[in-house]
Amino acid sequence: DTAVSQTPKYLVTQMGNDKSIKCEQNLGHDTMYWYKQDSKKFLKIMFSYNNKELIINETVPNRFSPKSPDKAHLNLHINSLELGDSAVYFCASSQRDNSPLHFGNGTRLTVT
Amino acid sequence: GENVEQHPSTLSVQEGDSAVIKCTYSDSASNYFPWYKQELGKGPQLIIDIRSNVGEKKDQRIAVTLNKTAKHFSLHITETQPEDSAVYFCAFHPAGYSTLTFGKGTMLLVSP
Numbered sequence: 001d002t003a004v005s006q007t008p009k010y011l012v013t014q015m016g017n018d019k020s021i022k023c024e025q026n027l028g029h030d031t032m033y034w035y036k037q038d039s040k041k042f043l044k045i046m047f048s049y050n051n052k053e054l055i056i057n058e059t060v061p062n063r064f065s066p067k068s069p070d071k072a073h074l075n076l077h078i079n080s081l082e083l084g085d086s087a088v089y090f091c092a093s094s095q096r097d098n099s100p101l102h103f104g105n106g107t108r109l110t111v112t
Numbered sequence: 113g114e115n116v117e118q119h120p121s122t123l124s125v126q127e128g129d130s131a132v133i134k135c136t137y138s139d140s141a142s143n144y145f146p147w148y149k150q151e152l153g154k155g156p157q158l159i160i161d162i163r164s165n166v167g168e169k170k171d172q173r174i175a176v177t178l179n180k181t182a183k184h185f186s187l188h189i190t191e192t193q194p195e196d197s198a199v200y201f202c203a204f205h206p207a208g209y210s211t212l213t214f215g216k217g218t219m220l221l222v223s224p
Contacts, residue, residue, distance in 0.1 A: 031210075033211065040216070041199055041216070041217045041219075042216050042217070043156070043201065043217075044214075045211045045212070045213075048210055048211045055210060055211070090155050090156070092155075098143070098144050098205050100146060100158045101148075101158070101212060103155030103156050103157070104155050105153070106153075106154070106155050
């Protein structure tokens with residue numbers, strides 16, 4: 001009965017590969033997000049998405065793309081992985097703007 | 113862009129002491145101020161939040177105070193316990209933005 005679940009928990013891959021991280025929420029929330037947490041624990045928004053609008057942080061490379069098959073899912077696709085993409089990626093959801101975020105437990109991506 | 117400064121970056125206390133973490137934000141129109149706790153290997157979890165129409169909110173051993181004039185808000189933990197050890201993040205929701213902006217985190221270590 002996990003509220004926000006993401007898979008896989010760990011992902012080790014080589015430079016140049018393409019990978020995806022999946023996220024699902026069963027809270028009935030309207031908005032989902034992807035955050036990146038670097039080695040210094042800094043949390044940075046990458047995308048927010050609801051059924052009407054995708055908001056992209058302009059600093060995110062276009063190798064990253066969110067895909068939402070339905071309101072409960074927001075997957076993250078990453079093309080041509082680079083060493084600097086190594087981080088922990090968190091999916092989150094909220095009922096609406098200005099309401100609490102519910103985070104998944106993260107996916108630790110290691111690019112070798 | 114909008115940002116929030118969080119201090120200290122690390123905080124070590126003895127069990128039973130109090131701990132205070134402070135954040136200063138830039139947007140005077142902000143109206144929502146949450147605090148998150150992140151334990152090792154997990155995603156951040158909301159522990160308390162406050163909206164701009166109140167100055168203080170308390171939930172058992174934790175409390176948050178808000179000073180809108182000075183544009184800062186603080187997390188107070190009393191009677192700290194070893195299980196309070198974690199990374200704590202403040203966040204704020206700038207007016208006009210649909211996503212939370214996080215502070216850089218405070219690593220709290222409570223020694224028995």
